[in-house]
Amino acid sequence: MCVGPPHSAADQHRTADGLPGRDTAGLLFAAEMYGVQLDQLAALLGVGEARARAVAARWRGQRCAESARLGPGGLWTWVTRTGLATCGLPYTAAPPALGRLAHIRAVTAVRLALEAAPGYVAGGGYWRSERRLRARMGGRVGLRQHIPDGEVHWPDGAPVPWAGECWAIEAELTPKTTSRTVAIMRELLARTGDYGCPAAEVRAAGPPRHARVIYVCAPAARPTVARAREALGSSGARIEIRLLPPGAAMPAPARYTAARARPGAAISRAATPPSHRGAAS
Amino acid sequence: MIGRWLSLIAVRAALRALGRLLRVAVITALLIAAAPASVVAAIGAALAWLRGWQPARLYRAALWCLPMVAVWLAATAIASRSASVLAAAPYHAWLSLWHGAHPASPADIAAIAPVAIPAGLAAGGLAWAYRIRSMSTGTAGLSPDAVVSFDLRQWRHQARSARARIAAPGAIPLTTRDGSLAAGAVIRAVNHPGGPIASIPYPRMRSHQVVIGTTGTGKTTLLLRLWAGFMATALRRHAAGQGRLPLLVVLDCKGGADARRIADRARRALRLAGARSTAIWPDEASLSLWALPPAQLITTLVDLIEHGTGAAAFYADVMEAVVALAVEAPGGPPASAADFLARLDAGWLSAAYSSGGHEADLALIRSAARQAGDIGLRFRTLMRRLGGGLDGPGGFGDADAWYCILEGTAEISVAEAQARAIVDILATYATAGSQDREILLAVDEFGAVSRRLPVWQLYERARSLGLAVQVSAQSWESLAAGEDERYRIAATADGGIWLLRTPRPEPVAALAGTRTVTETTRHLTGRTPVWTHRGTSRLRRDPVVDPARIRSLDVGQAAYIYRGGVTYIQVKRLVTAPAAVTPAVTAPPPAQPATPQQRRTAPAPARARRRLPDASSLLDEAFGAEPAP
Numbered sequence: 001m002c003v004g005p006p007h008s009a010a011d012q013h014r015t016a017d018g019l020p021g022r023d024t025a026g027l028l029f030a031a032e033m034y035g036v037q038l039d040q041l042a043a044l045l046g047v048g049e050a051r052a053r054a055v056a057a058r059w060r061g062q063r064c065a066e067s068a069r070l071g072p073g074g075l076w077t078w079v080t081r082t083g084l085a086t087c088g089l090p091y092t093a094a095p096p097a098l099g100r101l102a103h104i105r106a107v108t109a110v111r112l113a114l115e116a117a118p119g120y121v122a123g124g125g126y127w128r129s130e131r132r133l134r135a136r137m138g139g140r141v142g143l144r145q146h147i148p149d150g151e152v153h154w155p156d157g158a159p160v161p162w163a164g165e166c167w168a169i170e171a172e173l174t175p176k177t178t179s180r181t182v183a184i185m186r187e188l189l190a191r192t193g194d195y196g197c198p199a200a201e202v203r204a205a206g207p208p209r210h211a212r213v214i215y216v217c218a219p220a221a222r223p224t225v226a227r228a229r230e231a232l233g234s235s236g237a238r239i240e241i242r243l244l245p246p247g248a249a250m251p252a253p254a255r256y257t258a259a260r261a262r263p264g265a266a267i268s269r270a271a272t273p274p275s276h277r278g279a280a281s
Numbered sequence: 282m283i284g285r286w287l288s289l290i291a292v293r294a295a296l297r298a299l300g301r302l303l304r305v306a307v308i309t310a311l312l313i314a315a316a317p318a319s320v321v322a323a324i325g326a327a328l329a330w331l332r333g334w335q336p337a338r339l340y341r342a343a344l345w346c347l348p349m350v351a352v353w354l355a356a357t358a359i360a361s362r363s364a365s366v367l368a369a370a371p372y373h374a375w376l377s378l379w380h381g382a383h384p385a386s387p388a389d390i391a392a393i394a395p396v397a398i399p400a401g402l403a404a405g406g407l408a409w410a411y412r413i414r415s416m417s418t419g420t421a422g423l424s425p426d427a428v429v430s431f432d433l434r435q436w437r438h439q440a441r442s443a444r445a446r447i448a449a450p451g452a453i454p455l456t457t458r459d460g461s462l463a464a465g466a467v468i469r470a471v472n473h474p475g476g477p478i479a480s481i482p483y484p485r486m487r488s489h490q491v492v493i494g495t496t497g498t499g500k501t502t503l504l505l506r507l508w509a510g511f512m513a514t515a516l517r518r519h520a521a522g523q524g525r526l527p528l529l530v531v532l533d534c535k536g537g538a539d540a541r542r543i544a545d546r547a548r549r550a551l552r553l554a555g556a557r558s559t560a561i562w563p564d565e566a567s568l569s570l571w572a573l574p575p576a577q578l579i580t581t582l583v584d585l586i587e588h589g590t591g592a593a594a595f596y597a598d599v600m601e602a603v604v605a606l607a608v609e610a611p612g613g614p615p616a617s618a619a620d621f622l623a624r625l626d627a628g629w630l631s632a633a634y635s636s637g638g639h640e641a642d643l644a645l646i647r648s649a650a651r652q653a654g655d656i657g658l659r660f661r662t663l664m665r666r667l668g669g670g671l672d673g674p675g676g677f678g679d680a681d682a683w684y685c686i687l688e689g690t691a692e693i694s695v696a697e698a699q700a701r702a703i704v705d706i707l708a709t710y711a712t713a714g715s716q717d718r719e720i721l722l723a724v725d726e727f728g729a730v731s732r733r734l735p736v737w738q739l740y741e742r743a744r745s746l747g748l749a750v751q752v753s754a755q756s757w758e759s760l761a762a763g764e765d766e767r768y769r770i771a772a773t774a775d776g777g778i779w780l781l782r783t784p785r786p787e788p789v790a791a792l793a794g795t796r797t798v799t800e801t802t803r804h805l806t807g808r809t810p811v812w813t814h815r816g817t818s819r820l821r822r823d824p825v826v827d828p829a830r831i832r833s834l835d836v837g838q839a840a841y842i843y844r845g846g847v848t849y850i851q852v853k854r855l856v857t858a859p860a861a862v863t864p865a866v867t868a869p870p871p872a873q874p875a876t877p878q879q880r881r882t883a884p885a886p887a888r889a890r891r892r893l894p895d896a897s898s899l900l901d902e903a904f905g906a907e908p909a910p
Contacts, residue, residue: 110904119899161894179520189557212893214900222908231519233526234679235557238893242904 023055027064031079031089032129033108035096038074039247040108049074059083071101073251091135102250106171107149109248110216114152114169123160126153136196146184147195148213165211171244172221181228188213189235212238219243317378317393321401322408329409333439333468335475336413339406346399353395371396419801424812436469436830440838443468443851446477453478453853455506455513455554462486462510464503465852468838471825472796472846479841479850483518485776486511486721489740492753493760493789494781499837501543503779503852504725504753505550511721512682513554525747528718529556529682530707534696534729536688544684550855556681562703563670564686566679570671570702571621573709575614579605581705582621584733585667585698586659599652600659602645606630611639618664618672625657666695671702677710678718689729700730708739711746723751728759731766740773749776757788777843780826782834790826793842798823 026045030036036044042052056077059065064083070076081093096104111127114120128151137147148168156164168188176184191209215225222241229236312319325339357370374392415421416431443466447453453463461480470476486507494500508529515527531547533540541564548559560566573581582604588597607624608614610633615621623629627650634642646653664672677683685703689696704722711720724736739750752770754760761767771778771792780789802816826847831840834849841848897907 113903114899117899117902119902123899160899162896162899165893178522182520186555186557190552212896216904219908231526232557233681235681240896240900241907242900243908245904 035078113245168210172217175224317397318401322405325405336410343402418799468849488776490776498781509554534689560680569673697733786831795822
């Protein structure tokens with residue numbers, strides 16, 4: 001048993017203190033997002049990095065999580081099979097894919113920024129992760145189906161004007177072609193059925209599933225996304241574009257940082273962090 | 282003497298028969314000697330006959346075999362390392378086939394196949410081309426009517442092949458790789474390039490087209506295909522940065538429940554093609570006549586009312602003056618029908634123009650005061666009959682496609698007025714400049730509204746407006762009221778004419794022109810007359826489009842006439858998603874007339890479409906403001 005209800009009054013007290021209750025939320029968060037980097041875990045738990053490292057160590061001790069330095073920046077922590085079983089999540093346990101680290105970090109940053117906004121809390125928004133959507137698809141993700149990086153569900157009757165809506169969230173680090181972006185936007189805007197629904201309901205008559213699509217982009221990707229939105233015409237009104245929050249990009253590795261620090265030093269392609277070269281949303 | 286003469290005749294006949302026998306024997310011997318190739322040629326020609334192929338298809342198949350020949354020659358060259366052995370390789374392969382074990386072993390057949398298959402296919406193509414040529418010129422066949430039988434049989438074979446081609450799922454996409462619209466499978470092409478798929482280049486959809494076909498011939502299926510193809514191709518071009526956003530406006534001038542079913546089909550087909558929204562007018566969406574510029578609004582309003590000539594022209598002038606006063610009142614143009622009707626009153630007009638500096642207008646109001654009431658009555662009747670569909674809010678920019686249902690069967694005069702108003706709104710939208718759309722205006726059952734919809738006037742300036750017009754009718758007679766106008770519409774259809782089964786296709790078929798064909802006469806001989814192969818040939822001009830063929834077209838078959846040629850097409854039906862449940866329509870509450878003072882400060886009418894609530898506050902909190910472009 002790694003995470004569960006507090007066993008004692010002391011645990012109850014500690015719950016009020018924050019850690020065990022936040023442990024559960026943190027573990028669920030890490031499980032939903034494929035994995036989480038140490039600084040983002042600290043931001044999620046509202047503690048310093050040292051405290052977050054201790055939390056991760058406790059999870060490891062309870063065999064609920066694993067940690068390793070997968071790329072530049074802090075440790076990555078991901079939930080093991082035991083941890084997933086404890087959380088009741090039917091996902092396949094695996095460390096975050098190296099090629100997707102930058103993207104996972106960006107999506108996590110988007111989620112953290114959104115969940116920290118007072119309007120999100122007031123509206124009772126619920127983040128449905130890409131991992132959950134893929135699990136619903138049950139391995140039936142066709143080549144032509146695009147799954148958003150997350151969905152935000154707003155309950156009916158919430159005290160926000162957009163109550164009852166479902167938003168699709170897309171984090172764009174690197175620019176795709178405009179036509180591909182248009183196709184993705186069109187697919188997201190036209191979808192009517194839930195992920196994993198029968199094929200006939202994916203595009204059936206009725207209101208679209210996603211009332212709007214939120215594109216949170218790196219500066220390099222923003223012009224392409226903006227062009228694609230223009231290409232959609234009137235439907236483009238349902239697309240919102242914002243820039244990724246600070247800290248969403250992967251920290252540069254030391255060699256890259258040193259090269260940049262030298263005045264006039266040319267930054268070779270080899271010195272470019274892999275997350276900035278190969279990562280795509 | 283007589284005996285000698287008779288014996289001479291007998292000898293001559295015997296020699297002639299012997300010669301024929303020899304010729305047949307030689308040909309047979311050659312065919313047997315070239316057995317592998319001749320078998321392939323026979324199979325190829327038989328397949329071409331059975332499937333209605335053109336000889337070019339066999340030639341292409343022979344060309345596709347050339348890589349196999351090259352590989353075989355290369356393998357032989359590598360194995361033998363001798364040019365003479367390589368040159369003799371086909372001969373040796375043929376020889377081993379005949380001199381080897383009988384029946385021939387698979388190895389022997391495989392050895393000769395790389396040469397025999399392409400040669401046989403080419404020979405089969407030549408034989409099939411000779412057969413077609415001789416039948417079309419009338420030089421073959423036991424009797425002259427064999428030509429007709431051959432043509433009819435080939436038509437059946439070609440139509441059967443075309444039906445088989447469109448039956449395969451995914452065989453006919455909406456758009457081809459080169460950006461053309463795929464309408465279906467080619468049955469036969471005359472003076473047009475052939476091919477398995479009938480594709481229409483997109484620019485032709487940006488030109489005017491005419492579609493003629495009676496009920497039940499597949500006209501709606503064809504139209505849906507063309508509309509969906511236009512939408513899909515235009516969206517694809519726009520996404521690639523090669524064109525503007527499309528806008529499809531369909532005027533269904535038939536009306537009734539059938540039109541609503543077609544509207545639902547069209548919506549589903551267009552959704553498949555990528556259109557995000559299809560507005561169905563007037564059931565689910567409305568347009569605003571009052572959004573027209575004041576000058577255009579005056580013209581449109583006056584034209585909506587039928588007025589005669591002679592003495593009635595006086596009333597027309599008075600009406601125009603009163604309408605102009607009402608529209609150009611100092612408070613601004615009317616915002617709704619109720620607002621406009623309230624202005625057709627001498628008291629209202631006097632109050633509106635009483636602010637000073639309008640003495641001439643006030644004098645006009647005084648002189649027209651007696652007629653203002655009558656004019657108001659006529660417009661009140663007209664507005665009641667038009668319904669709320671033109672009373673806004675809404676505009677063509679609100680949707681990717683508009684399907685407008687006009688009750689042309691039940692109320693012709695209402696449909697005419699509605700069509701006139703909608704076309705005026707569309708023309709204004711197209712000329713607005715800021716609206717960067719590629720517009721296709723499709724008028725189905727045009728005959729119902731042709732009396733008062735001067736669509737041919739749009740033809741003249743449509744290109745500069747970025748507007749293409751597609752007119753469809755059940756027959757040549759219902760295309761327009763007069764023969765001149767019919768010819769004007771058909772002759773200016775530079776995007777092509779679609780002809781489905783119709784009882785009198787001659788006028789349209791004549792527009793395709795003629796072609797040169799060879800006509801051959803055959804002599805009769807003997808006491809029991811038989812046709813010999815002696816005769817004469819001459820050239821004559823035949824119509825490119827055979828009206829009899831048009832009359833006998835099956836459901837789903839269409840003839841596409843363009844630039845002196847015709848392609849007969851088996852149209853591929855669009856398979857759409859299940860039918861939508863039509864939402865209940867609630868009529869908007871009647872608008873209250875606005876006073877001139879209220880009109881001055883009144884905000885723009887709200888859009889009928891449900892707008893999304895503004896979520897930028899939350900997004901700004903989370904991510905900051907939207908970046909500037």
